[in-house]
Amino acid sequence: MSKPSQQRPNTDQNGVSVIQTQAHSSGLQQVPQLVPVSPGGGGKAISPSKMKKTSQDKDSEEYRQRRERNNLAVKKSRMRSKQKAQDTQQRVNELKEENERLEAKIKLLSKELSVLKDLFLEHAHNLADNVQPQGTEASAPGQNNNNSNNNNNNNHKHP
Amino acid sequence: MSKPSQQRPNTDQNGVSVIQTQAHSSGLQQVPQLVPVSPGGGGKAISPSKMKKTSQDKDSEEYRQRRERNNLAVKKSRMRSKQKAQDTQQRVNELKEENERLEAKIKLLSKELSVLKDLFLEHAHNLADNVQPQGTEASAPGQNNNNSNNNNNNNHKHP
DNA sequence: ATGTATTGCGCAATGA
DNA sequence: CTCATTGCGCAATACA
Numbered sequence: 577m578s579k580p581s582q583q584r585p586n587t588d589q590n591g592v593s594v595i596q597t598q599a600h601s602s603g604l605q606q607v608p609q610l611v612p613v614s615p616g617g618g619g620k621a622i623s624p625s626k627m628k629k630t631s632q633d634k635d636s637e638e639y640r641q642r643r644e645r646n647n648l649a650v651k652k653s654r655m656r657s658k659q660k661a662q663d664t665q666q667r668v669n670e671l672k673e674e675n676e677r678l679e680a681k682i683k684l685l686s687k688e689l690s691v692l693k694d695l696f697l698e699h700a701h702n703l704a705d706n707v708q709p710q711g712t713e714a715s716a717p718g719q720n721n722n723n724s725n726n727n728n729n730n731n732h733k734h735p
Numbered sequence: 736m737s738k739p740s741q742q743r744p745n746t747d748q749n750g751v752s753v754i755q756t757q758a759h760s761s762g763l764q765q766v767p768q769l770v771p772v773s774p775g776g777g778g779k780a781i782s783p784s785k786m787k788k789t790s791q792d793k794d795s796e797e798y799r800q801r802r803e804r805n806n807l808a809v810k811k812s813r814m815r816s817k818q819k820a821q822d823t824q825q826r827v828n829e830l831k832e833e834n835e836r837l838e839a840k841i842k843l844l845s846k847e848l849s850v851l852k853d854l855f856l857e858h859a860h861n862l863a864d865n866v867q868p869q870g871t872e873a874s875a876p877g878q879n880n881n882n883s884n885n886n887n888n889n890n891h892k893h894p
Numbered sequence: 895a896t897g898t899a900t901t902g903c904g905c906a907a908t909g910a
Numbered sequence: 911c912t913c914a915t916t917g918c919g920c921a922a923t924a925c926a
Contacts, residue, residue, distance in 0.1 A: 646920080652898095653900060654918095668830060679837060685848060689851065
């Protein structure tokens with residue numbers, strides 16, 4: 577359904593200073609002292625006065641909640657993605673197997689076909705020999721309807 | 736007014752405030768100012784001696800270098816991973832196609848085979864009729880070898 | 895305008 | 911020790 581859309585928003589142009597509050601396994605935990613990058617894109621120094629907004633930004637229950645939700649979503653998404661990949665891989669294996677089977681079958685059928693054809697030819701020869709040892713091409717006795725398949729069979733079997 | 740520590744609901748574990756400056760390709764050069772945030776975070780003062788280690792930890796050219804290397808490696812790895820997944824997907828498609836082809840071939844061969852068989856039977860019948868008008872059922876001259884295919888072909892041709 | 899889903903990216907732990 | 915892989919969180923988008 578969703579094909580990766582290639583909208584490549586280059587996050588390059590804007591030298592946005594992102595402050596990441598991350599306290600991993602390290603017991604470190606610090607409040608992000610926010611770096612006020614003006615949103616408008618204008619590189620202006622930030623006034624140290626209204627930091628409240630900023631601080632509220634991260635502290636806000638709202639924010640925290642949203643983050644958590646997103647983290648959850650991310651986790652889910654990734655799980656699915658991984659699963660999908662796995663499934664795909666498995667599909668490859670199945671298809672491979674199937675392919676082998678089909679090829680084997682083809683081989684078998686081909687063999688059968690060739691045998692039958694040979695038999696057929698042999699018969700024809702026998703008949704010709706019996707009826708007209710010297711005839712080059714004799715019509716078979718009775719109504720010999722000619723089933724003409726355009727089969728170019730070059731099977732030479734010499735028993 | 737100050738919000739020193741943040742509460743972490745449950746799945747929380749971070750706290751490192753890292754200021755990230757995306758001043759790579761961009762001509763922007765914002766020195767990645769580490770935000771060491773007041774160490775006092777929760778009142779756990781760390782020995783100044785150890786802190787040095789910490790601060791050096793991040794500041795160290797060594798660290799930064801390692802990080803960058805790792806980031807590169809990560810990027811590479813992910814790229815490869817993605818590529819692999821893509822390849823796998825493509826393989827699925829190819830295999831699918833091949834499968835179809837094989838199946839078509841099988842169908843064709845089967846058909847041919849059935850035609851030949853019919854021809855054979857017909858011949859046998861004709862022979863029987865000519866040679867033994869009263870014969871009930873004569874065994875076919877050919878050796879019907881193993882045919883483990885359950886081909887149910889009921890072709891009745893009556894000209 | 896709001897909520898989830900994807901995606902790129904960095905960090906850290908771990909594997910080889 | 912260096913590089914590769916993996917889980918995780920953040921933020922920007924893409925979708926609905």
